[in-house]
Structures are given as structure tokens and as C-alpha cells.
Amino acid sequence: MSPGKTRKDLPEYEYPKETTEKLDYADLEALDISKLDQPGGIEELSAQVLNFINKNGFFYVAGHGLTDEDIRRQYAIAEQFFDLPLEEKTKYLANTAAGDFRGYKARATGEQAGKDNDERYNIPKFTPEHERPHPQLILDHYEEIKTFSLHIHNQILLPLLRIFAHALELDTEYFVNQHRYTAPGLEYLRYMKYHPSPRPLWAIGHTDYNTLTFLFHQPISGLQVQTPLGWKYIRSSPLSIIVNVADALELLSGGYLKSTVHRVVRPPVDQRESARLSLIYFARPESQVRLERVRSPLLERLGVKAEGEESLGGVTAEEWARARIAKDHRFRAGLVGSREGEIIAGVKQKYYD
Numbered sequence: 430m431s432p433g434k435t436r437k438d439l440p441e442y443e444y445p446k447e448t449t450e451k452l453d454y455a456d457l458e459a460l461d462i463s464k465l466d467q468p469g470g471i472e473e474l475s476a477q478v479l480n481f482i483n484k485n486g487f488f489y490v491a492g493h494g495l496t497d498e499d500i501r502r503q504y505a506i507a508e509q510f511f512d513l514p515l516e517e518k519t520k521y522l523a524n525t526a527a528g529d530f531r532g533y534k535a536r537a538t539g540e541q542a543g544k545d546n547d548e549r550y551n552i553p554k555f556t557p558e559h560e561r562p563h564p565q566l567i568l569d570h571y572e573e574i575k576t577f578s579l580h581i582h583n584q585i586l587l588p589l590l591r592i593f594a595h596a597l598e599l600d601t602e603y604f605v606n607q608h609r610y611t612a613p614g615l616e617y618l619r620y621m622k623y624h625p626s627p628r629p630l631w632a633i634g635h636t637d638y639n640t641l642t643f644l645f646h647q648p649i650s651g652l653q654v655q656t657p658l659g660w661k662y663i664r665s666s667p668l669s670i671i672v673n674v675a676d677a678l679e680l681l682s683g684g685y686l687k688s689t690v691h692r693v694v695r696p697p698v699d700q701r702e703s704a705r706l707s708l709i710y711f712a713r714p715e716s717q718v719r720l721e722r723v724r725s726p727l728l729e730r731l732g733v734k735a736e737g738e739e740s741l742g743g744v745t746a747e748e749w750a751r752a753r754i755a756k757d758h759r760f761r762a763g764l765v766g767s768r769e770g771e772i773i774a775g776v777k778q779k780y781y782d
């Protein structure tokens with residue numbers, strides 16, 4: 430992404446050590462998106478997608494153009510961010526009660542402390558819609574964070590959307606046209622820190638509510654995917670990005686592409702004392718995109734039709750995400766004792782321990 434010059438304004442981020450424990454890993458495929466530029470590349474990649482995507486909505490992306498240094502720079506910024514005093518971070522609180530995840534989410538304290546041991550800072554798209562105050566640390570690295578985010582959107586998300594559209598026999602630009610960077614829509618880069626905790630489950634099993642989620646390398650094990658054979662760990666490697674299909678893409682594909690159920694568990698014994706940083710990009714459709722099944726020749730031939738899709742026909746990407754974020758807020762804040770059932774338009778949320 431960037432010319433490989435060494436920047437000395439922040440302490441370098443070094444990855445923690447890998448675990449020596451033998452874990453049960455999911456077997457995931459890697460899509461090398463650099464092949465898209467080659468003749469026959471999109472045909473090959475979409476055939477590969479069709480081969481695995483029904484079995485598992487998690488996969489790796491290789492050939493993505495980000496260097497190890499680019500990624501570690503983002504972790505270096507994240508690490509410094511979480512070291513800021515709490516009163517500084519809480520000046521930038523996200524309004525999660527209103528379903529808005531931009532800004533800072535603290536970890537829970539008091540009676541709720543047992544429920545939530547992670548802090549987050551969500552940095553939205555760099556468009557006028559999302560101009561907002563940030564701590565000086567973020568402003569000092571604004572251009573770098575922007576370049577990193579734009580690279581993910583333009584050089585990784587859009588190529589993948591072209592591959593998915595091709596696989597569904599749609600116009601190659603079909604999904605791209607629902608993800609214009611400058612259009613209103615809340616996608617964001619997330620810095621996340623889990624503090625060591627004896628809780629066995631650090632993030633309850635869930636699906637994400639966006640299009641695709643990009644998880645960057647993090648050697649502290651804990652991320653797991655639900656499979657027909659039970660929960661399996663996701664192996665992380667410095668060379669590839671972990672990607673998962675999320676709700677919006679599931680709804681747009683009438684349930685053909687599956688929003689993956691995943692969770693984060695307490696790391697293995699030899700990594701227990703370390704905090705776990707996550708660097709994640711949540712790509713979302715534009716706010717006004719209706720989450721209804723596309724007219725895809727492939728889906729028509731297969732007779733794909735999702736449960737409850739009639740009632741969801743009018744729901745937009747923004748309404749869906751706000752409803753889910755606000756619901757999550759009520760649970761974390763202890764306003765509801767157990768998970769509520771309905772998300773929106775009668776669609777029930779499922780939780781998976």
C-alpha cells in the first residue's frame with residue numbers, strides 16, 4: 430500500500446507469540462484476488478467461491494496488496510489509542526443506544542462488568558457525512574488511517590463484490606453499485622481490545638450485520654466459527670485477511686450466501702495473560718439499499734428463497750444495522766436481562782453459545 434519507509438513516530442507493534450497448544454482449526458480456502466487482473470481470473474475465482482461458500486462463509490483473502498508493515502502500523506495506533514486515559518476516550522462515546530457505532534465503546538463496569546471485557550473505537554468512512562471529533566492521536570494519523578481504509582474498500586471489498594456478483598450471474602458491478610464509498614452508509618474500521626478475563630466466552634456466538642467483515646492477523650487465538658461438526662478455531666496468518674459473509678449479503682442472496690456464526694472464546698493457557706487486539710473492517714451496503722433478494726439467474730434456477738423474506742422486503746441496510754446495534758446496546762447496558770427475540774420486521778435474532 431505505502432512506500433516501505435519506516436515511520437518512527439509510534440512504538441512499533443510486535444505481534445504476541447503464537448500458542449503452542451494444538452487447536453481444532455476450520456479448514457478454509459484462500460481467494461487470491463490478485464488473479465482478477467489475469468485473463469479468466471474472475472471465472473476461476475467465482476467458481477472457487479461457488480465451491481466453498483455454501484459450506485462455510487469464512488475464507489481467506491490473499492494477494493490483497495497490504496503489507497505486514499501497513500497492518501502493524503494500524504495495530505500500533507490502536508495500542509496507543511487504548512492506552513489513552515479513560516476520560517479522554519469517553520469524550521468520543523458512540524451513541525449505541527441509537528444504533529450508531531461510530532466512536533468509542535468502553536468495557537462494562539459495575540454490575541455489568543462480567544458481561545463485556547472489550548473496548549472498541551470505530552472509525553467511519555472518510556466522507557463529509559461522518560466528519561466528527563477524534564482524539565489527537567487519531568488526527569495525527571488521519572491520512573494513514575484513511576489510506577488504509579480506502580485500500581480495503583477499493584482494492585479488497587470491490588474486487589470481492591465483483592467475484593460474488595459474477596458467481597450469482599449478475600452484472601459484475603451489481604453489488605459494487607450498492608457500495609459506493611461516497612454514498613451515505615455506515616461502514617467502519619474498528620480497533621478493538623479484549624482485556625484478559627476468566628470468562629470462557631468473550632464474545633457470544635453471533636452473525637455480523639454488514640456485507641463482509643475483514644479480520645486482520647492476530648495471533649492470540651480465540652475466534653471460532655460454528656460448523657456442522659461444532660465450533661472450530663480460525664487460524665490467523667500474517668499473509669492473509671480473514672473474511673466472513675455477514676447478514677446483508679445473506680439477505681441480498683436470499684440466504685444462499687450464509688452469514689457466519691462466530692464467537693470469541695478465552696485464549697489458550699499460554700496466551701491468557703495477554704490482551705487481545707483486533708483490527709477489523711466492516712463493509713456495509715449504502716444506507717438506503719433494501720435487503721431483498723437479487724434477481725439472480727443462479728438463485729432462480731436453484732429456487733432459493735429465504736425464510737421471512739417477504740416481511741423484510743422493505744428493510745434497508747441502515748434500518749437493519751441500527752436495530753441490531755441498539756439491541757446489542759440494551760443487552761450490554763443491562764436494560765434487558767436476556768436477549769430479546771425480534772430484530773425488525775418480525776425477524777428473530779438467534780444467539781449461539
Ligand SMILES: O=C(O)CCC(=O)C(=O)O
Binds near residue numbers: 632637691707
Ligand atoms: O475479535 C474478533 O476476532 C472478532 C470480533 C467480532 O466477531 C465482532 O466484533 O463482530
Ligand SMILES: [Fe+2]
Binds near residue numbers: 635636
Ligand atoms: Fe463478529
